[in-house]
Amino acid sequence: MHDAPDSASVTGVPTATPEAASAADVAFAAELATGAGELLVKLRAVIGFADPKALKAAGDQQANDFLLSRVAAERPNDAVLSEEGKGETGRIGTERLGADRVWIIDPLDGTREYSEEGRDDWAVHVALWQRGLGLTASAVALPAQDVTLRTDKVYAVPAPREGKPRIAVSRTRPPAEAEAVAAALGAELVPMGSAGAKVMAVVAGTVDAYVHAGGQFEWDSAAPVGVALASGWHATRIDGAPLQYNNPDPYLPDLLVCRPDLAGPALEAIRGTN
Ligand SMILES: Nc1ncnc2c1ncn2[C@@H]1O[C@H](COP(=O)(O)O)[C@@H](OP(=O)(O)O)[C@H]1O
Ligand SMILES: [Mg+2]
Numbered sequence: 077m078h079d080a081p082d083s084a085s086v087t088g089v090p091t092a093t094p095e096a097a098s099a100a101d102v103a104f105a106a107e108l109a110t111g112a113g114e115l116l117v118k119l120r121a122v123i124g125f126a127d128p129k130a131l132k133a134a135g136d137q138q139a140n141d142f143l144l145s146r147v148a149a150e151r152p153n154d155a156v157l158s159e160e161g162k163g164e165t166g167r168i169g170t171e172r173l174g175a176d177r178v179w180i181i182d183p184l185d186g187t188r189e190y191s192e193e194g195r196d197d198w199a200v201h202v203a204l205w206q207r208g209l210g211l212t213a214s215a216v217a218l219p220a221q222d223v224t225l226r227t228d229k230v231y232a233v234p235a236p237r238e239g240k241p242r243i244a245v246s247r248t249r250p251p252a253e254a255e256a257v258a259a260a261l262g263a264e265l266v267p268m269g270s271a272g273a274k275v276m277a278v279v280a281g282t283v284d285a286y287v288h289a290g291g292q293f294e295w296d297s298a299a300p301v302g303v304a305l306a307s308g309w310h311a312t313r314i315d316g317a318p319l320q321y322n323n324p325d326p327y328l329p330d331l332l333v334c335r336p337d338l339a340g341p342a343l344e345a346i347r348g349t350n
Contacts, residue, residue, distance in 0.1 A: 094306035113219030128191035139183035186270025196220035199272030201299035214302030260345035275300030285334035
């Protein structure tokens with residue numbers, strides 16, 4: 077079992093302070109995410125879809141190698157937490173716990189969808205966490221949609237949609253909490269791969285909320301949450317507590333990202349499931 081990480085009320089650290097990011101770090105995050113995405117698009121064309129396992133493994137590894145070599149070259153004093161990192165750059169690393177700057181990276185989020193021909197719901201996540209500030213510079217590439225979202229751009233909250241709200245959920249692991257929110261809001265569920273693609277669907281206005289529970293890690297949500305918070309969207313744990321990054325255990329199993337006006341009713345509906 078994993079306990080919920082300390083909330084900001086305990087650590088005093090906000091989830092994100094995007095206004096404190098340097099322009100160079102945001103540009104670097106976006107360059108990295110876009111570059112890894114281009115590599116992944118080419119790799120899909122070269123390897124093809126006949127052996128999904130081989131495509132997934134090659135994608136994870138090559139994107140990770142590209143991203144970690146670029147961080148080592150351009151930001152040699154920074155620490156890294158990557159889903160695919162080994163030793164100090166992976167989940168067992170401890171240098172990051174004393175570091176002031178940590179790049180939290182998911183080289184290929186939505187690996188399953190990446191290996192399915194025609195799907196565009198997969199992403200590359202690059203976030204910078206800074207001590208005392210939380211997430212600062214972040215970028216999320218959606219390479220098959222040819223777009224990279226970043227913390228220095230504004231993705232404004234649109235007027236509420238006409239008709240039913242739309243709630244993005246995992247294609248393979250939709251949580252009961254999302255059903256409860258959908259029932260309370262009279263919403264429909266929209267299955268989609270990749271945490272990054274789902275959060276970016278929220279900030280693009282394609283859906284109104286993303287509800288996840290039951291398991292995830294810091295790299296799955298850090299960059300998407302950084303981008304969402306920078307534009308004024310709601311992003312918390314599903315009990316309303318602040319998301320906290322660079323914890324000793326990177327397990328961060330749930331989150332709610334949504335239009336700010338839906339946060340109250342969504343959190344209330346989730347509370348009712350306990
Ligand atoms: N119950 C769970 N335990 C661990 N990771 C989970 C999870 N549910 C979702 N995830 C991770 O969250 C990301 C988005 O999942 P989904 O597409 O189902 O919404 C995926 O990342 P990866 O593709 O990087 O592995 C997936 O592995
Ligand atoms: Mg992931």
